[in-house]
Amino acid sequence: MGLIAHALERVKPSPTMAITSKAREMKAAGFDVIGLGAGEPDFDTPDNVKQAAIAAIQRGETKYTAVDGIPELKRAIVSKFERENGLAYKPSEITVGSGGKQVLYNALLATLNPGDEVIVPSPYWVSYPDIVLLAGATPVIVEAKLEDGFKLSPKALEAAITPRTKWFIFNSPSNPTGAAYSRAELKALTDVLVEHPHVHVMTDDMYEHLVYDDFKFTTPAQVEPSLYDRTLTINGTSKAYCMTGWRIGYAGGPEPLIKAMAMIQSQSTTNPAAVSQWAAVEALNGPQDFIPKHNKIFKERRDLAVSMLNQANGIKCPTPEGAFYVYPSCAGTIGRTASTGKTLKTDEDFVTELLEAEGVAVVHGSAFGLGPAFRISYAVKTEDLEEACRRIQRFCGNLS
Numbered sequence: 001m002g003l004i005a006h007a008l009e010r011v012k013p014s015p016t017m018a019i020t021s022k023a024r025e026m027k028a029a030g031f032d033v034i035g036l037g038a039g040e041p042d043f044d045t046p047d048n049v050k051q052a053a054i055a056a057i058q059r060g061e062t063k064y065t066a067v068d069g070i071p072e073l074k075r076a077i078v079s080k081f082e083r084e085n086g087l088a089y090k091p092s093e094i095t096v097g098s099g100g101k102q103v104l105y106n107a108l109l110a111t112l113n114p115g116d117e118v119i120v121p122s123p124y125w126v127s128y129p130d131i132v133l134l135a136g137a138t139p140v141i142v143e144a145k146l147e148d149g150f151k152l153s154p155k156a157l158e159a160a161i162t163p164r165t166k167w168f169i170f171n172s173p174s175n176p177t178g179a180a181y182s183r184a185e186l187k188a189l190t191d192v193l194v195e196h197p198h199v200h201v202m203t204d205d206m207y208e209h210l211v212y213d214d215f216k217f218t219t220p221a222q223v224e225p226s227l228y229d230r231t232l233t234i235n236g237t238s239k240a241y242c243m244t245g246w247r248i249g250y251a252g253g254p255e256p257l258i259k260a261m262a263m264i265q266s267q268s269t270t271n272p273a274a275v276s277q278w279a280a281v282e283a284l285n286g287p288q289d290f291i292p293k294h295n296k297i298f299k300e301r302r303d304l305a306v307s308m309l310n311q312a313n314g315i316k317c318p319t320p321e322g323a324f325y326v327y328p329s330c331a332g333t334i335g336r337t338a339s340t341g342k343t344l345k346t347d348e349d350f351v352t353e354l355l356e357a358e359g360v361a362v363v364h365g366s367a368f369g370l371g372p373a374f375r376i377s378y379a380v381k382t383e384d385l386e387e388a389c390r391r392i393q394r395f396c397g398n399l400s
């Protein structure tokens with residue numbers, strides 16, 4: 001009898017691991033490597049948030065708390081949903097976890113049985129299918145192609161729904177593509193969902209605030225209020241508030257689901273860190289003026305990356321609406337040969353050779369379920385981004 005559970009055989013090791021550890025090795029060996037793989041803002045946590053955490057420590061807010069969040073944070077989340085999304089959740093319909101990832105994990109573990117299906121549009125954030133698999137259920141991957149702006153068509157959604165579909169996972173703006181659905185595009189999907197009352201909606205709104213060019217963010221229960229009772233609206237402080245390490249994520253949803261999620265959390269990590277919860281109260285209730293300031297910089301970087309990548313031979317880079325990622329196709333480089341003599345057969349070859357030749361670390365698109373492409377995170381210093389794009393141009397220009 002082996003020690004490791006069979007459930008782990010279903011889960012793949014993190015696809016970003018190989019490239020990240022290779023980049024780390026090269027850096028340690030003294031190579032000049034620019035990493036464009038990290039999914040976190042390069043900006044620091046706002047000072048008022050840090051001060052709120054320090055004050056909480058000094059007040060002695062350092063003990064266990066209620067499993068799924070202190071009342072003060074739940075109230076701040078209720079206000080946030082009301083103010084920003086027009087959603088009227090009660091505190092009993094709110095849960096707080098150690099990051100959006102734990103909230104997703106709790107929700108999937110609390111609801112999935114073997115045989116259940118979960119619709120996941122690709123390209124996807126890698127954790128969605130793997131958590132579904134860990135829960136013993138089946139991810140149903142539906143492609144959202146580059147030609148369609150990486151957005152799922154209502155027809156494709158309709159075709160993927162079966163009597164076994166339990167959840168539809170929706171993520172806008174998206175990691176890895178940055179694509180965000182307009183209200184009309186989202187309404188076309190919710191119209192399909194209205195016809196299938198057994199399907200629940202898990203919306204991952206983590207990148208809500210990171211949108212550019214006057215794009216208006218909307219979320220499913222806001223666009224189609226009749227879905228309110230079967231939607232879990234997930235969000236967190238990691239991205240917009242530059243708080244990845246504080247580990248606070250939250251969700252609003254139907255009370256029986258919220259209770260079941262708290263049950264899972266009570267038998268794993270108990271409450272999210274007390275000090276982080278107080279920091280999140282300040283993040284949500286305090287001044288929000290740093291967000292447009294950051295977004296101005298993100299938008300400039302996005303435009304720089306899109307423009308420079310589209311000048312690289314064999315690369316086609318659409319302009320995404322949000323997040324801090326671009327997702328260029330490298331189809332035009334496949335079949336060509338790098339200066340090492342290696343012919344690029346896949347996007348994984350592309351990113352490996354790019355790292356070897358130019359010291360630029362990006363993640364191959366097939367890891368996110370749609371290639372040949374690669375993901376660039378532009379949450380790095382603008383000079384580094386510019387230099388990395390120059391190197392990508394040179395790498396592509398040297399292909400024969």
Ligand SMILES: Cc1ncc(COP(=O)(O)O)c(C=O)c1O
Pocket residue numbers: 039098099100101102125171174175204206236237238244247248249
């Ligand atoms: C789409 C998406 N959802 C959820 C998360 C989880 O974020 P956290 O657990 O830091 O709240 C991430 C982080 O990379 C993400 O990209």
